Amino acid sequence: MPRRRPGAIRATQRVAVRQWARDGGPLDRLSPATAAAVRATEHGGRLGPRPRDLAGYDPDPFHEHVRPGHAASFLVQYRKFLRQPGARLRLEASLCPACPGCQYDDLAVARDALEAVTRLLPPPARAELRRLLTRLDRELRLRTLPDSTPKARWTGEPLPWWHRRIYRN
Structure with missing residues (x-):
């Protein structure tokens, strides 16, 4: 049986990525390839090795934050929070942090979810999303x-810096 050329295999992979990007539309100023990788990751595809950054911190060990469409809404929520008027902002804690839907009212939990998605992406998409998050994080700081x-955490390990900001309530 003849073997497929490596270029032919890569071409079919690019078509699949383009199909994901075309179906979902743009994702918060990210390239179509990165948006497609985020969508593929959200739909359960693990596209690369897990990184070893942040000293082993995994905000989502069971990947409960990684669900279809969540990354886009978390990025919108992050930008909406930063667009508020005033020089100093305060985070707002969720009224029901145990509820799977209400927990994301807390921006720190939404940032945890974005970190979980970032850690599952392949290196090029991870780098692009990390650059976007770095700019947003700089403004949040x-x-x-x-x-x-x-x-x-209950284990004693410190939470990331975005959890250690002053809350309104």
């Missing part, structure tokens, strides 16, 4: 104040 009380 500038417009929110740090909280001096240490916050940690």
Whole structure:
């Protein structure tokens, strides 16, 4: 049986990525290939090795935050929060943090979900999404104040910096 050339295999993979990108539309100023990779990851496809960054921090060990369409809504929520008027912003805690839908009212939990999606992406898409998140994080650091009380998981390990900001409630 004849073997397929590597170029032919790559061409079919690019067509699949283009199909994902075409079906979903743009995703918050990301390239079509990265948007397609995010959508494929959300639909359960693991597209690359898991990175070893953030000192082993995995905000979503069971991948409960990675669901179809969530990354786009989390990016919209992040930008909407940063568009609020005023020099200093305060995060708002969710009224029902145990509820699967209401927990995302807290921007820190939505940022955890974006981190979980980022960690599952292949390297080129991960780098592009990481650049976008870095710009948004820089503005979040500038417009929110740090909280001096240490916050940690039940295991004792400290939470990421976006959980250690001052909350309104």
